[in-house]
Amino acid sequence: MSTDNQWLLRVRNLTKIYGEPGGRTLELTGPEFNSNICPDTDSIVACAGISFDLYAGEVLGIVGESGSGKSTVVKLLYFDLEKTSGGAWLAPYEQGHANILEASGQQKRRIRNYLMGMVYQNPREGLNFGFSSGGNIAEKLIMAGQMHVGGIRERASYLLEKTEIPVRRMDDTPATFSGGMQQRVQISKAIANNPPLLFLDEVTTGLDVSVQARVLDLIRELQQELGIAMIVVSHDLSVIRMLTDRTLVMKNGRIVESGLTDQILQDPQHAYTQLLVSSLL
């Protein structure tokens, strides 16, 4: 990769196809066909040809309707899914020279623990409901080599305080928490090791408006305080407007438009983006 090293994460041609793709699968799918199912082979193109750079401390939004492949992109980058093709480079890993998607399982786990955090739409994916909320945060800390119970509890209570969860609930399981609290536990787990990069996958979906606002405030605060780069996936344009600097618009597994968030919302170029903006704002 090139040496003009401002980017934190570089993604090139990231593609995920379910089923056996044929020779013309990529030609016959996409927004022009309004479909991501290949008519020849019935394989499904979850996302294809995704390329972008993310800079340190920047917040990038990915917006699109459901099924447009936006969650697939972050799940590929967080190693929850195996890519079909393409690459991603992370500046702090091997000075950005090695494709993280081709690292070994052990290295991937290391990258996940030290360099990334993920907040899922459903807290059950990101948290272990059999463990206490402190235990969930401890898992991340232990994976990074923290073996001192006192130290773990100190860090966990700091993080819970930061995310406005009463510290005396640290030893309760997230199952006994409200949806908004569960989401905030997920956030504290995700940032436990001060990762430079955070993925937020539909974090406010399913929360009521006032709780949504508090979670968004929290994310904004953390971003400004800790300078974490984020990729925010949402179908909600108001979330995107509130949090992000730059936005990618996806449809049928492809990026149809990208640019500054304000610009996209004020002056959408692509027909689909125009539809999205006019229907949601």
Next chain:
Amino acid sequence: MIENKKFRSRYNFAFIDEATKKEIRRKLLKAVAIPGYQCPYSSPEMPIARGWGTGGLHVTLAIIGRDDVFKIIDQGSDASVNACNLRDFVHAMTGCRTTFDTREATLIQTRHRITEEFLTDKQIYIFQVPQPEPLRAVERYEYRTRQMHGEADYAKMWVSLYESFVRHGDIMLGAGYPVKVNGRYIMASSPIPRWDIPNFHQAETLYLFGAGREKRLYAIPPHTTVEPLEFEDVRFHIEDFNGENCYQTGHRKAFLDELYLDDGSKKYVVNDSNFLDKLKLGKSTHPFTNPYINQIKA
């Protein structure tokens, strides 16, 4: 008439046929070469049900020779049903001499205890293992636990210890305390009490583990580093029996059983039956020592 020698005895020496013994020995060599690694093996049918000590029996029968002196204990006792029946079986199948005396035995099979008496490099110690997978409590899928062992991904295990400490103020694992072998694999301790765990570390003897139902063998070779899992500030410790002594011998530095006598009173007695007999007869003993036992005031 030509005498039919082939079918004169009904069983091969030590019951298992030679080809299968060879297979088990090969897997034992692999297990010794990778301390703490669970090595799959064939687990042949035995005349007892799987889960009743077949794993230990497989190992015993695969390595026993005509000159071996065999001892078997169950929860420290030579006299329990499981031990008696397996002793009779091994004796009937091999003709080997059996003993109660720990010092005399060359091959000791056990369920749930290590003997109080020190084990030497002339002895081999064989465990019957009911659950060889230390991660089973935190991960129910076998393919996942194998992956976790492969990548040394033990965070979940550690979190379960953390949770135990947070909920109960201590790591509440009485038997089967997980250990890290040779700095790599986390291993189930077969389940023996905490008291016996430090005796794995840098031992003179070879420890072999057999789980017949789960078809796994593993081993701790002599002079291997074995550490119980502990946090920097929450340390492993052994049982203290409320500071009581054995009511028959007054002995303190041994694993004690809790007994309720006929008058309802509670007493403690040395668990290892051979060790108790020797103490009662005033014979000399050579018990294990380790930093944990040394801390106990006699």
